[in-house]
Amino acid sequence: MQLEDAMKIKYGTMSGLCALLLAVQVGSAGAQDAAPQTLFTNVHVFDGVNEARIENANVLIEGNLIQTISTDPIETDGATVIDGGGRTLMPGLIDTHTHLSIVTAPLAAILSSDPSYITVRSVRDAEEMLMRGVTTVRDMGGNIFGLKRAIDENVVPGPRVYPAGRFITQTSGHFDFRRPNDTNRTFSGIQPKLDRLEYAFMVDGVPQLLSATRENLRLGASQIKIAAGGGYASPADPLLSNQYTFEEMKAVADAASDFGTYVTAHVYHPEAVNRAIDAGIKDVGHGQLLDRATLERMAAEGVHLSTQPFTVCSEPQLDAFSNAKLAEVCAGTARVYQMSKEIPDLVVTWGTDLFNVSADDAAGQVKQLERLLEWFEPVEILKQATGNATSLFAMSGDMNPYPEGPIGRIEAGAYADMLLVDGNPLEDLGAVTDSDNIRIIMKDGVIYKDTL
Known part of the structure; x- marks a missing residue:
């Protein structure tokens, strides 16, 4: 084997290894940078605006923002799933x-x-x-x-x-x-x-x-x-x-x-x-x-x-x-x-x-x-x-100190500041005013109270 050919193989292999390592690093970084997801299923949503709840809904949070609200199932990969058990999900x-x-x-x-x-x-x-x-x-x-x-x-x-x-x-x-x-x-x-x-x-x-x-x-x-x-x-x-x-x-x-x-x-x-x-x-x-x-x-x-x-x-x-x-x-x-x-x-x-x-x-x-x-x-x-x-x-x-999205509403793009409460607060205010009925408190996508 000529020296020139050996060098081509050597550096070609090193180049390929570097590319592979870089791809692994980028993929690893991407996985690390992916915002955590939380999926609420089986909830009735009061969005802060409308006088009727969105019945039997699912709500996906990515990082600190609401991504999707749907009455159809939401497919996710690796999300933390919280079964709302028919409770009401509402803005904080x-x-x-x-x-x-x-x-x-x-x-x-x-x-x-x-x-x-x-x-x-x-x-x-x-x-x-x-x-x-x-x-x-x-x-x-x-x-x-x-x-x-x-x-x-x-x-x-x-x-x-x-x-x-x-x-x-x-x-x-x-x-x-x-x-x-x-x-x-x-x-x-x-x-x-x-x-x-x-x-x-x-x-x-x-x-x-x-x-x-x-x-x-x-x-x-x-x-x-x-x-x-x-x-x-x-x-x-x-x-x-x-x-x-x-x-x-x-x-x-x-x-x-x-x-x-x-x-x-x-x-x-x-x-x-x-x-x-x-x-x-x-x-x-x-x-x-x-x-x-x-x-x-x-x-x-x-x-x-x-x-x-x-x-x-x-x-x-x-x-x-x-x-x-x-x-x-x-x-x-x-x-x-x-x-x-x-x-x-x-x-x-x-x-x-x-x-x-x-x-x-x-x-x-x-x-x-x-x-x-x-x-x-x-x-x-x-x-x-x-x-x-x-x-x-x-x-x-x-x-505005919080410019990424609206506050006070459950809608796509809004901040994930939400309460999961027993009952229907649109009919009985005690679902909110009695703190024992507030089962989950989430602010900025982080859960601070969970008594489910």
């Missing part, structure tokens, strides 16, 4: 008004404790919220970015978080919780305690508001939250006060729009809400004292109503002044829900606004859905707590 619940960093932390503890203590409490509250079946929250003010990051990185369990960042309030407005002997920063140079702890921005005038808005956006706010009117829990402001001028609110709305997102407002009454809408605000975070004309305007202009069933008219952690304001809000709850039911184009979402409450009150979060039965059928309530929030989250646009 969405609370569109939370303060996850202060759910069970008393205000006195926030103002006086080591911040790490409050953080530990919020970690526990986040996990308990997820284990109640709440897979997504819109956080409406607080020191939230660190907790959100830890949840998203799977350091701790908790719901998805759409964060507003620090609450933006005017001097003497809602979330100005200074004591009478605390000074104003403008005159003393002393920053308010809640500002120092990164729960709030107490700011006045367009320049300060722009700085606060842009700082929240820099840190990853998916929406901006401002106080446009009085609050029942705040110690200094009348409930029907108008807060922030048109020019101030317009500056905030324009700055948020420049980043592709929107502004939501803490506000109850018509005058303040209409001023806010004039300024470009797209979501009303309470609205219990609204009139029909304002609600109809909101429906016509695509402004969401993200309200709460305030039917408990006195709270032990509040003083007499605040409880008197709460009673007024409470009286308006029935009126606004009844009117909203009669305006079909108005998008209404469910929230709880739990803050500074006891652990027992926090545990009743999902149970609050039952308060709505006075005005709505179970399917209408569940739509408020699932599919109605999809368009709200879409308004976050460029600042």
